[in-house]
Amino acid sequence: MTFFIILGSLGIFLFGMKTLSEGIQKTAGEKMRQVMATMTHNRVAGVGTGFLTTCLLQSSSATTVIVVSFVNAGLLTLVESIGVIMGANLGTTLTAWIIAIVGKFSLAKIALPIIGIGTPFIFIGKGKWKSMGEILIGFGLLFYGLGALKDAVPDVRSMLASTEPEIVQKAESWRAFIENISGKGYLSILMFLALGVLLTIAVQSSSAAMAITVTLALNGWIGFQESCAIVLGENIGTTVTAYLASLGANTNAKRAARAHFTFNILGVIWMLAAFYAFIPMVESIGNSLPDSFRTEKHSTPIGFNLAIFHSTFNFINICLLIGFVPWIARFVKKWVKDDESESDSRLHFITQNLMKVGEMNFPEVQSAVEGMADITLEMYDDFENMFSDRTIDLTPAVEKSKDLENTTDQCMADITQYLVRLSSSELSRRNADDVSSMIRIVSELEEASDCVHRLVMLTDRRNRKGHSPFSDETTLELKKFTRLVGEFITFTRNNITPPISLNILKKAEEFESITDEMRRNLNKSSLSRMQKDGDLKREMLQIDINNQLEKIGNHCLNVIQSATGTVD
Template sequence: MNIVFFLEILGCLGIFLYGMKVLSEAVQKLAGQRMRYVMATMTQNRVSGLMTGLGITALLQSSSATTVIVVSFVNAGLLTLIEAIGVIMGANLGTTVTAWIIAAVGKFSVAKIAVPLVGVGLPMFFVGKGRLKNIGEATIGFGLLFFGLGLLKETVPDVRGMLASDDEAIRAQAEHYLQMVKNLAGHGYLSYLIFLVLGIGLTLVVQSSSAAMAITVTLAINGWIGFEESAFVVLGENIGTTVTAWLAALGANVHAKRAARAHFMFNVMGVVWMLLAFPLFAQAVLWLGAQLPESFRTAKQTTDIGFSLALYHTLFNLTNILLLIWFVPFIARVVTKWVKDPSEEEAEERHKLTYISQSLVATGELNLPEAEKATIELAELTKDMFEGFVNVFKHPEEDLSAEVARLRGLEDQADEMTEEITEYLVRATADDIGQRNAIQVAQMLRIVAELESISDTTYRLIKFVRRKYRKEHEFVKTATEGIRDCANHVSTFIDMYNEKMFQPVSDTEIGKALDLEDEIDRIRKQVNRKAMKRMAEADADIEGEILILEINNHCEKIGNYALNIMQSLYLIANEEEAPEQLAAEVEKIKSGLHHQKD
């Protein structure tokens, strides 16, 4: 076993992992929006959550990608902890599909299916657009996945062939490695723990339970390890894969951390009962394997041990779910106590964003729900600020210095949130997120910019009102009523975009928004016209009238910003903007951020 052999194994794993990455990312582009909808709406009970996790993992061929989706959704508040645990259970069962694929590779010529799959997908990928291009990419990924597995099986030598070799050195090498395995396997439960730890370590090294499974099944098929040893390596891989979710939750909110801990706890509890029940469970697996058709038969046949492991992995995860699904509330309570909720700190840091990612599969799209949540918080903050302005304007007789200070703090917070959300969205565009999501990101960048403009303009309004009261300017009744009327219409507009934020906007609703903006503009012109007329009078309070113009014009500006937000929400729902808009918008934002830092 020299360096060349090691590099060959590494190359086979590389092709397999790259195929898995291409397949997973293509499926996300094809079904990303539907996947997010399913995850958010079809997880209300444990059974539907379980089936959702199973289906998504079977599609993505990566339980790591599914658990990262779960963590990002919990972090964004779209899934509760109990719903997340159900999805994670389903993801564990979904990953067994990979084991069956790996086992099946030994039963037919991989080249007969892998190379044609790449051949079918290539023209669609290079010539096709949109959905067809993504289908081509998924087909290529599936072909590469099979091709990598086939190469891995051929690269790892068959120990039986080595033992039968005429070359004494080869026979001695095979006997040496088999003796090492035998020495490790001869200590009862201690041996189980040794192979369990090896499985954990293998998964941590390759950072993929699917790749670790591929190595384990290939070694078993070629006779290097027996059924019992490989079964406990597989159990270790079940624990090792929870590290992905754990890492994804680093820096995330307390709920996402609890979801990651629940994944770990669920898998560890399964391993604990399996350690106690393994002898009986193994016999049951081998008996069931003997009932399968001849082509799948596994009963003590070393050549078909891959199917034994796939069956074992499936039955273990299925049994673990049946045993523990009733204890989901208990698991939730344990991890809630495990990960304390620093409520005061969380309230102070509520606007902090955590970009959820993992190394093997691009997850830009998976982060959009949290960006949406943060944008909704920013929109609610602008509403709070404008209501504060109205309150200050309507109550000149009260001491509202504390309220003004609070609003100043909100304006600073809005600036921080804007910068964070913008940088976050720009980071998401580093991944190929598909045309629909590209349109959404471009419009989200526009919405965030408009919300910042609303917060800045609102704070300027507050300063104008403070100047009015400080210098004791008296507005005429018609001017005060006009400003209040304009502010009431703006409040209605702000309520409108808060209610429709990331919800479908119809033609009728965008028509109402246009009418509302026209009415605000009409009021502005009417109030300004009267103010200009009063300024021409000999005893006019010029500074006071200028304040009326400033307040009125700034209210109307907020109406314009609100209309822009409604238009962006309409474009997101109707996909009526070219994706090229994204590149221009991102470059513009990047330039702005760079200028701010300089």
């Protein structure tokens, strides 16, 4: 029965941590994205960002998953991501301090009032207020789960003092077992380290694993050295989450996950070498704590010693390795080779791995949309270059254009699928509108790329058929038209992700109005030449080109309208 009570307590703790993390991400997700994307310009800033983010989310796993997603989206470089991951490792030590501190109090007295305050916000609140309720309930459940876990695990010392022989025998058997496997030197340390790895993988949370470890230590089930070895194993086990998040992501995201593992494993290696010298130092620090941290027997609680061990280990590890971040980056680049099957930097292909909180998925999808626009712009630049030369063989250019057009088709399918899945998660009203806008945007970009490919095919037909050239005046007007459409595409690419100001929309409408007028004038000139016995096939071809250019302008305007939210 005790086992199921412990399991239920752990479940409440994990659910509380999940609710707390998701509530914070919903409340401050956009700000967190901005901070993580802008406040990582150097290693120290990256460490600080990772530390603060993990302290807020109470989950280094959540932070590393966000980091992997941002690297996949191209918002963080590999070197920047390593700094954030280092900070996340330090931020997760807060959990041990919380457990050690609140272990001195009756957590039910703290937890239930917090849950009571947060509950009304869940049922009557909307938006930020509802998320605030989730934060409060998450805190309450987290504390309640910790309290239940602490109460569910029996104290070995109390069991040994029991008057019931069966209870005393169980306690003595457990103590003898621990003493037996603890007396094998480094082999014992490695065994408990492996236990920490397995425990963290099993519960998928280093914070939950830490809660179990501290609780067992507080109640005398394991000693301080064994607890420290388990904590080291938990540092390795937590890297599994980032690894799973990187599956299906691009090469750099995989490298970020491997960098997380490399950093943690290097820390564990040097700590194992210094383990028996480091433990007395931690105990010495613990013994120097103020009396308010001590028990009635004037011995420092093991929970505080574990928190000190976890914090000092991660802090020293950062100090030792922060100067070697470029080396770690080079190492993981050799470990994870460039994938030749991946597209180049024009597009960071979107993964289909959604993070639990919808708001945190937007950087990746926005980056993918921008990458799709880059492909369309590249296709048009190629068209402009070939349009001015009537003599070259365009077969290679046509093949390239077709390949890029197929790529945009695939991008639209992947991004749309991702957005549809994203729309089924809980989103703020603004982000829900942004999802609808981006679905329309990728559709318009795909249509624009189709038009550009048709222009390439028409130009190829012109060169192969050898139509007579236009007059200098007409040629000049055509160059103006193609240049204007190119400027419109570039303008659209630079203003593609919502929200966009109405001034941008006004400028786009001016672009589109001019393209309409130029198309009408050029078509009118072609019809006039046809009536005067001009080259009929040449003029019909030119009208087709004019119409495709004008359609591209329409699609660009639709993109801007979607980004500003003005499309019905």
